[in-house]
Amino acid sequence: MTTLTLTDGKIASAKVDALVVASTAGTDGAVLAEGTDLPKNARTHLTSNLTATGATGKADEVATFAGVPGVSAGLVLVVGTGKADAAVPDAAERYRRAAGAGARALAGKKSALFALGGAEHARAVAEGVLLGAYAFQTFLGEGKSSSAKAPLEAAQVHVKGRHKEDVAGQASVVADAVRYARDLVNTPPNVLFPESFATSVSKRAAGSKVKLEVWDADKLQAEGCGGILGVGQGSGRPPRLVTMTYKPRGAKAHLAFVGKGITFDSGGLCIKPGTGMVTMKCDMAGAAAVAAAVLALAELKVPVAVTGYLCLAENMTGDLAQRPGDIVTMRGGRTVEIINTDAEGRLVMADGIALASEHKPDAIVDIATLTGACVIALGNRTMGVMANDDELRERVTGAASLVGEAAWGMPLPEEIRGSMDSPVADLKHTGDRAGGMMVAAKFLEEFVGKNDAGETIKWSHIDIAGPAFNEKSAWGYTPTGGTGSGVRALIELAQSYA
Structure with a gap:
């Protein structure tokens, strides 16, 4: 099972294979979610590339970018959360699903930091990561067992400030x-x-x-x-x-x-x-x-x-x-x-x-x-x-x-x-x-x-x-x-x- 920890450090300097942030569905395509705590040059780079690639910000969309300036992680995944509507009005569930989509996309990777939503969404994000990083591989034989990607090995969930509840423990x-x-x-x-x-x-x-x-x-x-x-x-x-x-x-x-x-x-x-x-x-x-x-x-x-x-x-x-x-x-x-x-x-x-x-x-x-x-x-x-x-x-x-x-x-x-x-x-x-x-x-x-x-x-x-x-x-x-x-x-x- 994927190991899970919480962190309140700067997301841009995290030493992980991948950083996962959120986008929303704007009028003209994907828009970085409000509160995405990245340096200005990183936000500018991601915004222009989201536009260039035609990203929409819809739910389950995963846009992957390498070499983002100002970010230590080798990859940045921008995961769509869609928009608040009658179908999925709850923000926690939208971030839970986005975290799951990001975790699925990171199969085979060692580590990732998920910076999605605010502190009130931390448990939902943690659950989404752990539920998305799932693979049933018990019965794979020699033909597939060696080539199958293992789920994401370790995940950090970014949470600002201290928390009274054991978010990671309960989610796990x-x-x-x-x-x-x-x-x-x-x-x-x-x-x-x-x-x-x-x-x-x-x-x-x-x-x-x-x-x-x-x-x-x-x-x-x-x-x-x-x-x-x-x-x-x-x-x-x-x-x-x-x-x-x-x-x-x-x-x-x-x-x-x-x-x-x-x-x-x-x-x-x-x-x-x-x-x-x-x-x-x-x-x-x-x-x-x-x-x-x-x-x-x-x-x-x-x-x-x-x-x-x-x-x-x-x-x-x-x-x-x-x-x-x-x-x-x-x-x-x-x-x-x-x-x-x-x-x-x-x-x-x-x-x-x-x-x-x-x-x-x-x-x-x-x-x-x-x-x-x-x-x-x-x-x-x-x-x-x-x-x-x-x-x-x-x-x-x-x-x-x-x-x-x-x-x-x-x-x-x-x-x-x-x-x-x-x-x-x-x-x-x-x-x-x-x-x-x-x-x-x-x-x-x-x-x-x-x-x-x-x-x-x-x-x-x-x-x-x-x-x-x-x-x-x-x-x-x-x-x-x-x-x-x-x-x-x-x-x-x-x-x-x-």
Whole structure:
């Protein structure tokens, strides 16, 4: 992982391979960002060259110049931040993305200084650098391992004056959590399956304040978790349910996070087309986000108790694979008629939500790559947020937005529930095709329990089917492949309860 330090020295005299500064989108092209602390001759040189090269200052644009007068660094990268508009109104997020773009451009370099934004943007810039300087190279063979560029080795973030908070430390913990989630998502499904996923989290949690309990197939059977068992019964790799418990003294609240962990989704007997399976190693991104977030919250010593539930299964087509028409008994005793075996995520999540409810937390938040309908509605970069409580829904979307994760609140109309009525079981696990994102969430809502006062526990569902995996080009601090979607939102949400 890239090492990160803060500095308040003069940026022009820094002994680094590269200096990274920002530009904005002006009327006639790129303009150096206000407050860029460079000598006059350096600013003049950069301004004229930005004009000569036709730089626009738009987001993700990286203009590289060598031999800039008055600057010790051999290279100066001018990274566009775009402009404040309805798309990205938050300055911290614009600088976070610019830092990520700069870090990506500096792969293979030893050192760089990032002088972007003001002191109030320092943590965002630090996060952007660490998230942008990411590469998943674990499985590169002899053909590519020798030629692949390693991420930027060392980065300094320029911050004027002293800071009360540990900007570098907090950014490093959060970024490391996101990187762990990305690694899990990027790991091929022949290597990452329910048992090995649980083992990875157990190793990661060793020595931390997080306690783990792992239920194997026999324990899941004894505990009545028919949803997870049904999905996993067609695979030679049995399912697991991992409970992660972080319980600090004097905790100000108790949250439950439930993550979907389908380590590979073939669609089961309702099999997906071949092209639809190519990225299905990412169907455990929700569980990855929960695991990474709980571990980070413990490391940050956030005074909020958090219990994470990782619902892990592989959806395959073996001899015992679940069939349409089967009826399974879920945790808590409710029966569900199976309609489409490719709608498996909500089954494993329902068991997790029912289990979480038994411990009566203040709120339950589940996160999952749940529906293609969410992608159709909100695209590839925005998570959908639904809830049984308006205040919680706004709290979740607000936490996500605060850290730069795009989120949009969606309703849960009552009339959706009727489409899941079953003549042979308590309910079906699918309903009308229209509003499929909300249908899936409405199913999950059925398994939310009550608190000690007899009231329904506050619950929110986050659908990350779009942003969890990036099949297109890298942008900002977002790489191709696993993105770590939801990790920062969950961390920020828990911190809001502190």
